[in-house]
Amino acid sequence: MDFVKRTFNAPNSTSRRGQNEQLFFDEDGHLQFGPDDPENPMNYAFGRKCYITAVAISLVMNATFSSSAPTGSLQGVSDDLHVSVEAAGLVTTLFLLGYCAGPLFWAPLSEFYGRRWIFYISFTFYLAFGFLCAFTPNFAGLLIGRFLTGTAASAALTNAPGVIADIWGPEKRGNVMILFATATFVGPALGPVVSGFLQLKETWRWTFYVLLWMAGATEIMLVSLPETLPMMVLRDKARRIRKAPGKEGVLAPVEVSDRTLGGIFKVALTRPWRLLFDPISFFVAIYYAIVYTLLYMLFSIYPIVFQQKRGWNTGVGELPLIGTVIGACIGGLALFVYGQVQARKPRARKPVPEDRLPGAMVGGVMFAVTIFWFAWTAEYNSVHWAVPTVAGTFLATSIVLIFIVFINYIMDSYLMYAASAVAANTVLRSACAAASPLFTQYMFDALGVGGAGSLIGGMAVLLMPIPFVFYRYGAVIRARSKFASGEETPRPPTDEEKAANDESPRMSRDRRTELAVGTSD
Numbered sequence: 001m002d003f004v005k006r007t008f009n010a011p012n013s014t015s016r017r018g019q020n021e022q023l024f025f026d027e028d029g030h031l032q033f034g035p036d037d038p039e040n041p042m043n044y045a046f047g048r049k050c051y052i053t054a055v056a057i058s059l060v061m062n063a064t065f066s067s068s069a070p071t072g073s074l075q076g077v078s079d080d081l082h083v084s085v086e087a088a089g090l091v092t093t094l095f096l097l098g099y100c101a102g103p104l105f106w107a108p109l110s111e112f113y114g115r116r117w118i119f120y121i122s123f124t125f126y127l128a129f130g131f132l133c134a135f136t137p138n139f140a141g142l143l144i145g146r147f148l149t150g151t152a153a154s155a156a157l158t159n160a161p162g163v164i165a166d167i168w169g170p171e172k173r174g175n176v177m178i179l180f181a182t183a184t185f186v187g188p189a190l191g192p193v194v195s196g197f198l199q200l201k202e203t204w205r206w207t208f209y210v211l212l213w214m215a216g217a218t219e220i221m222l223v224s225l226p227e228t229l230p231m232m233v234l235r236d237k238a239r240r241i242r243k244a245p246g247k248e249g250v251l252a253p254v255e256v257s258d259r260t261l262g263g264i265f266k267v268a269l270t271r272p273w274r275l276l277f278d279p280i281s282f283f284v285a286i287y288y289a290i291v292y293t294l295l296y297m298l299f300s301i302y303p304i305v306f307q308q309k310r311g312w313n314t315g316v317g318e319l320p321l322i323g324t325v326i327g328a329c330i331g332g333l334a335l336f337v338y339g340q341v342q343a344r345k346p347r348a349r350k351p352v353p354e355d356r357l358p359g360a361m362v363g364g365v366m367f368a369v370t371i372f373w374f375a376w377t378a379e380y381n382s383v384h385w386a387v388p389t390v391a392g393t394f395l396a397t398s399i400v401l402i403f404i405v406f407i408n409y410i411m412d413s414y415l416m417y418a419a420s421a422v423a424a425n426t427v428l429r430s431a432c433a434a435a436s437p438l439f440t441q442y443m444f445d446a447l448g449v450g451g452a453g454s455l456i457g458g459m460a461v462l463l464m465p466i467p468f469v470f471y472r473y474g475a476v477i478r479a480r481s482k483f484a485s486g487e488e489t490p491r492p493p494t495d496e497e498k499a500a501n502d503e504s505p506r507m508s509r510d511r512r513t514e515l516a517v518g519t520s521d
Contacts, residue, residue, distance in 0.1 A: 023241065023250065030253045031238045033230070039237055041167045041228045049167045053176060055225050056160040057183050058218045059123060063153035064187025066130075066211050067095050070146075071299040071437070072195030072318050076204030081139040089437030091146045092296065096434035098150020099157070100427045106155040107423060108268040112261045114232035115159050115166075116225055122155035123222055127215045134208035157184070157426070166228035174339055174408070181404045182332035185295070185396065189324040192299050196318035271417070272424035278483050280413050280470065284406050285425045287463050291367070291399055292429035293436050294456060298324065298392070300440035305378040305388060305449060320389040324396035331400030335359055353412035354474040356405050360467035363401025368460035370395040375453020409470070413478055415485045 025031060033040040044052070070077065070091045077088040102122075110118045129152060132145035164176050195207040227233055234252040241250045275281050298321070307317035338359060374391035377383045410425065411418040444452045470477070478484040 030256065031234055031241070031250055032253075033234065039233060041226075041230060041233060042169060044167055052163060052167055052225065052228065053179075055218075055221050056156070056163045057180060058221060059119065059156035060160050060180065060183050061187045062123075062126070062211075062214055062218055063156045064184050065191045065214065066149065066153060066187075067099070067191065068092065068188040068296070068299050069191035069195045069207050069211060070204070072192035072197075072314060073199040073204035073207050075314070076199050077139075077142070080204060081142065083139050086438065086441060087139075089300070090143055092299075092437045093434045094143050094147040095150035095153075096296070096430050098147045098152070099154045099430035100434070102151040102154025103158045103423050103426055104269060105265070106158045107419065108261070108264040110155075110159050110162065110229070112259075112264055114227050114229045115163055116227040118155055118159060119222060119225060122152045123215070123219060126152035127212070127219055130208060130212050130215055134205055134212060163228050166230060175336055177408070178332045178335050178339075178404060181407065182328050182400060185328040185400055185403070186325050188295065188299070189321050189328065189396070192302070193318045193321050197315035199314045268420075268423070271420040272427070275414070275417060275421045275483055276424040276428065278421075278481050279477050280474070280481065280484055281410065281421045281424060283466050283470075284410055285428045287402065287466055288406065288425050288429040289432040290456075290459055290463060291402055293432045294371075295399060296433040296436040297440045297456075300437060301444065301449075302392075304441070304444050306385065309378075309449070310381055310385065320385070320392060323389045323393040327393035327396030328400045330393070331363075331397040332404070334397070335401065335404055352475060353409050353478070354471050356409050356412065357467045357471040357474070359401045360405035360409070361471065363398040363405065364460075364464045364467050366394060366398035367402060368457055368464050370398055371453055371457035371460055375457065376450045378453070379448060379450035405467075413474075413484045417483045421483075 023031060023034075033043075037043055071089075074085050074088040074091075077083070077091065078085045081088075106118060106122060126149050129145050129148040133142055133149060136142045136145060160180060161177065164173060164180060168176050194210060195204075198204075198206045198210070227236065231252065231254040235254050238250050238252040238255060241247045276285060302321055303314075303317055306312045306320055307314065310317075342355075370391050374388050374395055377391060378388040407422065410421050414421045443455075446452075447455065
């Protein structure tokens with residue numbers, strides 16, 4: 001079928017634009033993007049893509065920073081609201097439980113209404129409930145506010161990967177996803193550092209004032225965020241075209257589909273639990289749960305090691321967490337370099353999902369080793385503080401390696417069911433991490449830093465074979481699964497394939513799969 005570029009010299013009126021615009025339709029007669037269509041999110045200018053990505057990552061940073069920020073000022077919450085320090089830890093627990101609840105309805109709503117409006121609504125709720133946290137007169141109000149802000153903030157973690165998939169092609173998306181995943185670890189690590197120093201001079205409420213300032217600045221940026229979900233962009237384009245005389249019958253595919261919001265919710269609330277018990281999804285979820293729980297335990301472990309044992313104040317005692325920020329960046333950089341090296345190698349065969357696992361294999365071994373390293377050097381005050389700090393740096397590196405590699409492995413293995421598999425993993429790991437503030441202090445009081453760390457390290461050793469087993473037998477496991485794909489990994493197209501795609505701009509199966517990332521399927 002013929003396709004000609006849109007004319008840009010037409011008058012600005014909607015009707016004239018619709019008359020002069022030459023359209024592309026699929027074989028069913030529905031409106032589609034054509035090659036080089038400027039309204040296709042994949043064809044946005046590079047600068048615009050970078051801006052959209054920056055806004056999405058800012059939303060993620062708000063969510064992850066907020067999740068851990070109050071842990072540096074729990075003593076202030078305890079003193080002011082007359083609860084124990086352990087009870088004050090519920091401000092983190094309730095926020096992470098909101099992480100569990102939120103994706104179950106934000107993802108379906110995003111698929112039905114588009115990404116932009118869900119971002120607007122959820123983040124406005126986050127900002128509003130942030131005021132409740134900052135100005136509440138009692139502990140019950142603080143807990144309610146934290147649960148609601150966690151629920152609202154989870155929309156960013158659900159939708160941001162989808163935005164990245166909407167605007168970046170396969171050849172660049174992997175690097176952008178590394179940036180996104182690194183932000184999910186940098187945010188929690190910085191939160192306690194900021195609140196720890198605020199605790200020295202101000203009340204605990206200043207932690208929430210800072211969160212409100214961050215959210216307010218991001219809300220302003222959010223106003224300029226366009227819709228990026230392709231099917232909704234096509235719908236808006238069709239609505240505009242229908243205003244032109246003679247174009248009243250133009251319809252986008254989504255406008256003639258029989259999907260309903262109830263049907264989308266049914267899938268979103270049932271399929272993740274069925275996928276959770278599929279072998280690959282199950283063992284990755286267990287691994288994720290342990291790793292993510294330890295991540296949030298660190299926000300209690302570092303004060304034990306550097307404040308309770310060494311006598312540092314709440315500000316300086318949180319500074320070693322900056323080492324985990326550096327470690328997260330090292331992990332992201334290592335995966336970026338590895339990806340560039342692999343991309344330049346000649347392909348002897350088609351790639352498979354298991355090709356991603358060497359990073360997790362290295363990360364798994366490093367995870368176990370660095371836990372023991374951190375625990376037993378932190379046990380003794382005679383050991384210089386820099387030694388456990390460096391151990392924590394490489395512990396964060398291992399966590400990022402495991403997280404990023406396995407999230408990509410899940411997406412490659414489950415393809416069209418990837419969003420459900422990721423949702424199941426997200427709910428389980430958030431639920432486990434939510435409990436960490438409630439038992440960490442008791443655990444380390446009873447076992448000591450070395451003993452408690454060894455218990456966690458022993459669990460890491462038991463989990464260490466998982467990426468090795470999947471690397472060796474993953475193809476067989478996928479072949480026997482009802483949900484996993486036995487096909488090769490989607491890869492960036494060659495020049496010949498790009499030329500072929502220009503002749504037929506229909507979305508490929510891989511592209512449809514990529515759009516599912518971050519939404520319910």
